[in-house]
Amino acid sequence: MAEAELAVAQQVDDEAELVERTRAGDRDAFNRLVERNAQKVFRMARHMTRNDQDAEDVLQEAFLKAYRRLDQFQGDAKFSTWLTRIAVNEALMRLRKRRNDKTVSLDEELTLGDSPMQRDVADDGDDPEESYERAEMREILEDAIDALAEGYRTVFVLRDVEGFSTEETAEMLDLSISAVKSRLLRARLQLRDKLRRRLKGHGREKENHV
Amino acid sequence: MGVKKKITCKSFLDDMSNYIDGDIPQELRASLEAHLAKCPECWVLFDETKQTVEIFQSYNCHPLPVDVKDRLLGALQNQWGEPKK
Numbered sequence: 389m390a391e392a393e394l395a396v397a398q399q400v401d402d403e404a405e406l407v408e409r410t411r412a413g414d415r416d417a418f419n420r421l422v423e424r425n426a427q428k429v430f431r432m433a434r435h436m437t438r439n440d441q442d443a444e445d446v447l448q449e450a451f452l453k454a455y456r457r458l459d460q461f462q463g464d465a466k467f468s469t470w471l472t473r474i475a476v477n478e479a480l481m482r483l484r485k486r487r488n489d490k491t492v493s494l495d496e497e498l499t500l501g502d503s504p505m506q507r508d509v510a511d512d513g514d515d516p517e518e519s520y521e522r523a524e525m526r527e528i529l530e531d532a533i534d535a536l537a538e539g540y541r542t543v544f545v546l547r548d549v550e551g552f553s554t555e556e557t558a559e560m561l562d563l564s565i566s567a568v569k570s571r572l573l574r575a576r577l578q579l580r581d582k583l584r585r586r587l588k589g590h591g592r593e594k595e596n597h598v
Numbered sequence: 599m600g601v602k603k604k605i606t607c608k609s610f611l612d613d614m615s616n617y618i619d620g621d622i623p624q625e626l627r628a629s630l631e632a633h634l635a636k637c638p639e640c641w642v643l644f645d646e647t648k649q650t651v652e653i654f655q656s657y658n659c660h661p662l663p664v665d666v667k668d669r670l671l672g673a674l675q676n677q678w679g680e681p682k683k
């Protein structure tokens with residue numbers, strides 16, 4: 389992880405500069421932007437859509453659109469934030485479409501039970517040597533988010549996983565500030581209920597020195 | 599002004615998320631902390647909820663599969679109309 393961070397730091401890859409170079413026709417610069425942001429976009433898309441195929445479609449569509457619309461990108465925002473917004477909109481469109489297409493409730497189409505641990509993880513993943521225990525815990529966290537109702541899940545993912553502000557989240561989801569805040573609280577409380585048993589273990593581990 | 603808001607367990611819950619985010623006026627923060635100091639139930643709820651948020655932030659959920667990344671790079675190459683070098 390430290391090595392990966394170092395490698396990233398050594399690249400001449402200030403995002404703004406990579407955007408400029410892409411605009412000037414340097415495709416490698418755009419590939420660099422892909423390398424830096426693909427994991428984050430995929431994670432957000434998978435959390436929101438709860439489906440591997442939709443997450444992959446969102447990922448591709450977001451980068452293709454970002455490339456095509458690069459001249460609309462204003463330097464006053466970060467590229468990664470701008471890209472994530474494009475991806476969030478793609479994910480929301482898919483959720484809406486799914487809601488309209490199907491009479492099946494969202495909870496029934498949960499794709500639990502596939503085993504992400506068996507898949508090869510891209511080598512720029514943050515945690516190439518994830519221990520078995522961490523992988524197990526990660527899956528528990530993934531399932532806990534998957535089990536949230538859509539309204540809570542999207543707010544939790546944007547606020548607590550992606551780190552968007554309350555205002556940004558409200559704007560993206562077309563919700564009031566107070567709706568975002570109350571959904572965030574409910575999402576957090578539901579997740580806390582699901583993880584409660586695990587949290588105690590986690591806390592004790594951390595506080596061994598006491 | 600100057601009158602401290604009376605914190606009940608119910609009102610603590612309403613403000614807890616903002617408190618975890620540090621998005622709260624200083625005076626209210628002091629009142630919430632005074633409540634936490636004397637209410638073990640709210641303290642446990644607060645502590646566990648805060649841990650819940652932290653644990654999600656400390657794990658990298660849904661690592662990007664290699665094949666997914668390869669297909670993304672392929673899709674970009676396609677758009678550019680050139681074979682990958």
Ligand SMILES: [Zn+2]
Nearest residue numbers: 606607637640
């Ligand atoms: Zn209380």
